[in-house]
Amino acid sequence: MDAEIIAVGSELLTPHRNDTNSLFLTDRLNSLGIEVRLKTIVGDDAERLAAVFRAALERSKLIILMGGLGPTEDDINRQVVADVLGRPLQEVPEVLERIAARYARTGRRMPPNNARQALVPEGAEWLPNKKGTAPGIWIEHEGKTIIMLPGPPAELEAMFDEQCIPRLRNRVSGEVIRTRVIKVAGLPESEVDHRIAPIYKQYTNPVTTILSTGGAIEVHLRAHASTPEKAEALLNELTDKIEPALGDHVFSTRGESLEEVVGMYLVMKQKTLATAESCTGGLLSERITRVPGSSEYFRGGAVCYSNELKTLFAGVSPKLLEMYGAVSRPVAQAMAEGIRKRTGASVGIGITGIAGPGGGTEEKPVGMVFIAVADEHGTEVREFRFPGDRDRVRLLSSQFALEMLRRRLRN
């Protein structure tokens, strides 16, 4: 069964508001094996809503409308749905009584326009609203199911879980959806696709999507099956084929972030870590410490934004800084080794580079970054040329530092 979601409200078409209810609904629908195929966001505009609703009726079996059930003239959903389906609105006395009672309990009188909320299209069921006044509406129409839910998230969520999930469960054929995310570091998106497209294209189930997210590439797999076990088996089969093609660039298949994976290695190997950062300004240590319990292995770090602090905190010799400049291979190495020595950590990381927009030269352009990882076996230093703006250069620098650390810890 395919679903389509229509979110109604002019505020959802401003630069400041986004529909987030649909994420909740998608999660719940997926758990029943129902895929969301389309989402539309439309303003409080009867003509446009009617067009969108008509198109939805033609292509989807389940249509969920959100919002537009309030007591004001802006709230057009009831009327539009009634008109498109040719089912006139009828007042339901029981609903009217409930709304009046709700007002009475809080010592207020029901404003007259609230009576609108007791109108329901002919032949429809109404759904009680425990957290507000507007009831939901459930309509079976020519083989389609139409659900109308109130917009406030607390009302929508309670109503959907209590009223809609049990009804929907009865009519889905027991299909479930399971997902898996394979996370990849150190390869560009096009290279990931080039390597795995010949594999995943042989499968229509699971469906594969590749996403680029803040330095990492994610391969999302989505399997349909009649039972959770069968869906997991499908995911396992494809994962087992994709993983070898990506080799040791895969750092997670269970949802962990790169900083969590690095943290697990550090705990496992009983090692400690310290960082000395220049162009990333603390982003690396901030990412490392996002992980609860990171104090177990992270001793701390220095943000050496000036030459003096590279010397003071990481013991980089002023001569070296003078000879090679702050953005150089020897300084990255000295930062990693210096912070390791000063803090007594088992592993030290040093990052120095030019994040931009200013500060670049022909010889040392914006995006040039040196990253060093030092441990008891020695120090590895790599030079990078990252594309993009200041934020991107900083993000990629922290990402590749974590990736270099992960590879060092694995061996």
Add this chain to the structure above:
Amino acid sequence: MDAEIIAVGSELLTPHRNDTNSLFLTDRLNSLGIEVRLKTIVGDDAERLAAVFRAALERSKLIILMGGLGPTEDDINRQVVADVLGRPLQEVPEVLERIAARYARTGRRMPPNNARQALVPEGAEWLPNKKGTAPGIWIEHEGKTIIMLPGPPAELEAMFDEQCIPRLRNRVSGEVIRTRVIKVAGLPESEVDHRIAPIYKQYTNPVTTILSTGGAIEVHLRAHASTPEKAEALLNELTDKIEPALGDHVFSTRGESLEEVVGMYLVMKQKTLATAESCTGGLLSERITRVPGSSEYFRGGAVCYSNELKTLFAGVSPKLLEMYGAVSRPVAQAMAEGIRKRTGASVGIGITGIAGPGGGTEEKPVGMVFIAVADEHGTEVREFRFPGDRDRVRLLSSQFALEMLRRRLRN
């Protein structure tokens, strides 16, 4: 002129991803007086996309498609738009050269599937992409304008601002929309609303919305008028009434972030800054160094995640740590004073607290944070109890540290 936005990508129909690009686009379109009337989110599904695009062509003058321009087979937008409009795809040699050159600059070879990105529907213009490989596409078709933009936000934003805004500005006339954002620190959302609702409710133009974003409260004003000058006058009138009600909690009315405002004060007063962070793990220095040019005033910082590092980098005496514990008023003070002295900065900040989820006790619960600001006049220490999870406690800690610094620098 009315606009309609179509976001393409199966990942946008999962419970984990939302389209946020459309918020940026709506902001920019509004600034030109263009209203967004409808948004559709559709998967990588050629048939559904074609149906949505056809419906859009019937009702909207300006249609913006986002995503689906990558090098993989999932990326269907070019083909679908070409088919619906009856304009066959043609390879543009100049685009192909640019993509290959981009790869060459970073020392890689272009994977063969990237050649797809040089395909453009007949009669269309291509839009250069400064931040990525996929060019945008601009089509004039039977009185409609169709814009195709890449999905990654950095690419989309740069392309829209540089290539699309100037072209669109030439074809809109009449009404303009102008917005203003009043940013507030140190007050909860409900208190902001309580203070200013009696003022903004007297106005239907500008429209006022209050948003809570990452520690700061933002008051958004939106004015319609026949000229930019008239719209600005409307914004000025309401801003001049709202600002006094919020007093010195207002830190920006021109879009600056709190770290930018603090940076401007530091430059203006020729002061330098250093930080010593425990529970924030580098987030404060990371925020300070997001600002280009921050090396002018930020000397650096220490992330003292262990007691030893509080002593080593910020000179906190082991006795003090033993006597009061790492999360305490005296230790925050010693961190701020110690880092200031060690680095020779004019201002030092110290943060120590319990971000959770573990580590809390009855006496020192999760969310307890001490923040100290030290300068030549002395040291201010404040105790906070922040609500929320680890991320939220860390974010609010960095936010209030910046706000304490802002107030100190203003005086």
